Amino acid sequence: MIVQCKVKSIEPLASHTYKVLLQPQDKVDFKAGQYLMVVMGLKDKRPFSIANAPSQANGILELHIGAAEHNAYAGEVIESMRTALSDDTSIDIDAPHGDAWVKESERPLLLIAGGTGFSYVRSILDECLAQSWQQAIHFYWGAKDKEQLYLMDELTALAEKYTNVTFVPVLELADDDWQGKTGNVLQAVNHDFESLADYDIYLAGRFEMAGAARTQFVENKQALVERMFADAYAFI
Template sequence: MERTITQSTTPFKFVSMEWLNAHTLSLKLQPERPYPYRAGQYLALPLPASQKSMPFSIASKPTLVEGQKGNDHAAIEIQIGGVLPNSDLALDIAQFRSHWLHQQSLFLGPAAGDAYFRETNNPITVIAGGSGFSYAKSVVLEALSQPDTSSITLYWGAKSLADLYEHEAMMALSKQHPQFEYVPVVESLSSKSKAKAGDATKLHQGKLLDIFFANTSLKEEQDIYLCGRYQMVQTAYQQIVAINPELANRVHSDALPPQSVREKNHV
C-alpha cells in the first residue's frame, strides 16, 4: 500500500477527523502544495487497510488562502460514509488517525470528474441522496459564492433525520442566503425526530424523487446536479428529460454518459 500512496502526486497533512453521525466521518486535509480542483469533482482516496483506492467527492469548495507560503489552498474535506464497526472502512479510519497522530502525510492524485459546477445565471437545483450530499455541499457552497447566481435549491434525501448529518448547517445557510432553499426529505420520521427538526424546517417525508418532481417546475431553463445511488441518478435523469428534453445537457452527474452523447440522443 505504501508504494501506491507514494506514487500519487500531492502530499496532504491531516488537519482534523470528526464524526458527523454514527457512520459518517469528516476528514480534512491540508495540501502541502497547490491542489487545483473544481467544485463537484472527486478524488481517489487510498485506503490503507482495504488495500485499494475509492472515489470520494470533495465536500469543500476551492478556496485560496492568501499570505501562506507553500499552502496556497485551504484544507479540503472528504466525507466517508457507511462506516460500520469492525469493517474495512473502520480499520482504514483507524490507520488515518495513526497517520494524523504521527504527522505522516497522505499522497493523493489529481481531482477528477466532469460534473463540476458551471457558472451560470440559470436557477440551480441540486439533488443528493444520502452521502451524495458531500458532492452537493461543494456545488452549493461554490454557487453561493458566485455574485450572479439567481437561485439555488438543494433536495437532500435520506432514510431518517439522523442521516441528514448536516441538516442544521444547511438550515442555517438557508437563513443566511435568501437565494438558497434547502428541502430535506426523509423516508421515516418519528415524532421525536419531528420535534428535533423544529417547526421552521420544511422537512418532507417520502421518497426523494417523488418530493422533487412534486415541487419542481422543469419547464424553465436551469442547471441540475445529481448525486447518489446509480439507479436514482438514472431514474431522475430519464424523468427530467421526459418532461423537458431541452434539459438533457443541463443535468450534471458523473454517473451519466458524457453530454455530447446525451445531446445526440435528444436532438
C-alpha cells in the same frame, strides 16, 4: 496528480459518518463538484467528493465519508486515515477528478443529494454563494433518518440568510415530530416542480438514483440531458 497529505482531523458528523480534513503537501487546484481519490494501493484508488468550495479551501481539502459497518470500502479508508493521524504520517491522494463541476450559467440550479452525496453539492452551493450568484438555487437533501441530515441546521440558516436559496430536507424514515417532506428525494422533486426545462441539475447519490433521476426528469419534467450533471453519468 499524486499528492501527499497530512490528516489534520477526523470528526464524527453522524453515526458512521466522518468529516476529514486533509492538508496537501502541494496545492491542489480543483473546481466545485470535483472529487479526489484516496490511494490505498497500486491499483486501488477510492473516490470521495471534495466537500469545501475552492474559493474557501485555504489549502485544506474536506471530505465527508460515510463508513457504516457493512461498508468496508469506506471503512478501510477511515482506518488508514486514523493511523496516519495518530502516527503523524501521510496518505496519498490523486486529484482532482470529475467533469460534473459547476458550470457558469444564469440558469436556476437544482442541487440534489442522497446521503453523503451531500458533500458534492455542498461544495457547489458554497462556491455559488462565494461568487455571489443571483439565480435561484434549490437544494434537496434526502436521507434515511434525521441523524443523517448532519448539517441540516446549517443549511436551514443559509437558506434564511440568502433569499435565492431554498433548502428542502427529505426523510425516508420520519418520527411524529418531523414537519418536513418524507419519502424518496426524487419523488419530492417530482412533486414540487412542474417543469425542469430551465434548470441546471447537479446530483450525487447511488448510481441507481442518478439513473432514475435522468430518466424521470427528462421524460416527465422536460429536463435537458446536457444540463444534468453527476459523476455517475460517466459510468452509466
